[in-house]
Amino acid sequence: MFQDLLEKVQNIPVLYQWLAVFLIAFVPFLEGYVAVPVGLLAGLPFLPTLLLALLSNWISVLIVIKLSGFFSEKLLRRRKDGFLHNKMQRAKAYFNKYGIPGIALIGPITVSNHIGAAVSIASGGSIRKVKIWQAISIILWTTGAGILVSQGIDLLK
Numbered sequence: 001m002f003q004d005l006l007e008k009v010q011n012i013p014v015l016y017q018w019l020a021v022f023l024i025a026f027v028p029f030l031e032g033y034v035a036v037p038v039g040l041l042a043g044l045p046f047l048p049t050l051l052l053a054l055l056s057n058w059i060s061v062l063i064v065i066k067l068s069g070f071f072s073e074k075l076l077r078r079r080k081d082g083f084l085h086n087k088m089q090r091a092k093a094y095f096n097k098y099g100i101p102g103i104a105l106i107g108p109i110t111v112s113n114h115i116g117a118a119v120s121i122a123s124g125g126s127i128r129k130v131k132i133w134q135a136i137s138i139i140l141w142t143t144g145a146g147i148l149v150s151q152g153i154d155l156l157k
Contacts, residue, residue, distance in 0.1 A: 002034070005034075005038055006042065009038050010041070014044075021035045021036075024038055025054075026059065032057035032138055032142030032145075035053040036050055036149065037149040046146060058134075058138055067118075100120050101136075103119060103133075104130070105136075105137050116137075
């Protein structure tokens, strides 16, 4: 999948490559830590690529945080059985075990920053703390992936 994405981005005009980095970073499960390597391997410069991916990923997570605050109230008022309730119970168990920082920092390798933020808020986490820890997570994962790729380290192996 990564290779296909990279080939598509490499074969489009530079302006569209920038747009692709923005869109890849915006999408849950791809996010900034995929967008930066794609941009760098397509030939875009490090710092602007990193900043664009950070901004895009952060904006999309903020949207999820805003929507999660609204929807978590509605979900909590629903019936206490069924698929969604069971998934939420398991997510709350992870939240209780790892807290907001843990969910934010391990979220990118388990589910995504977006789902991690939604779980944290639906589990009763402070929106302010979720925003702070998601920002830290996005910065660490995106910057880390960018540094590794810029040093020639193959993240796919």
